[in-house]
Amino acid sequence: MKKCEVCGTLILFGPVRSDDHIYCSYECRDRGDFEQETEYIPDDTAVAMAMVINTGDCPKCGGPGPVDVQYSHTVWSALVMTSYKSNPEVCCGGCGRASKLKATLFSFCLGWWGFPFGILITPVQVFRNLFGLFSGPVHGNPSSELEPIAKLMLADEVRQRESDVSSLTYPP
Template sequence: MAKCDACGTTILFGGKRMGDQRYCNDTCAGQGVLLNRVRQIPDGDVVAFANQVHSGNCPKCSGQGPVDVRDSYQVWSAILFTRWKSTPHILCRRCGVKAQAGDLAISAVAGWWGFPWGLLMTPVQVGRNIWSMAVAHNPNQPSDALLRQARLILAQRSLQDGRSQG
């Protein structure tokens, strides 16, 4: 059986082909285009852009960097429904800690109210926020997460530039 080249889902019927790639739906086909473009971005361009972001000002507060990827974690529950997510933010440390503290507070108040996942995921997400708030990135170089985000941003810009010219 075929697998989607973007999400890995097994394709039973249909799907969408683009060249030698196969996708389960139009959303994944769009992601596939981005993934193909990501592979084409030269490593030197990624490192240069990531260094520029890292040494620049924070996009939220305009304060001095270093700027890096700061993940925040949230869980929200209501009886039999629980939703949890991780959100990467490209921010300075101070703004990143504020985002993590906000998601920690939401999780601590609204995470517990679902069974069973709320009871299980709330301590996980709260702990992840506390850990992320306590651990500092290397201020002298971009993290691997920032390099990945830089590659995605450059690929998206490249696709947008191609659409606006075409």
């Protein structure tokens, strides 16, 4: 019997595989991938990086921060089908509000046309966006959601540097 590497659940059928690793679900696979990619990045470094992102310029519009992860919520429907999701974005308050307004308009126009979920979920997504307009990034106080993103960015940077170094050491 195989065990999930992340949560330890015994896997009865169809493990999810990623390279040599096995997991019980796609959620655990994503967590496993994330942990392997970022395991060598210390938490304090990620916290410091989150602070740098938070107090820096907006990566989307280049305007002044504060910057943080912000979510816009969309839904669209077609007859019996309804699809909804929450989209995270690292940006400033102005860009965040623009995305939330766009998502409100999108959901308000396209969300209703499914029965029954379109009718139920559309007001939820619209309210989540409108409610979100009142919160935004706070200077010097990055949200806990920014830390894993900062970790991934650091891991990316390290990988980039490693490939630079190896191309210097081993010229083609």
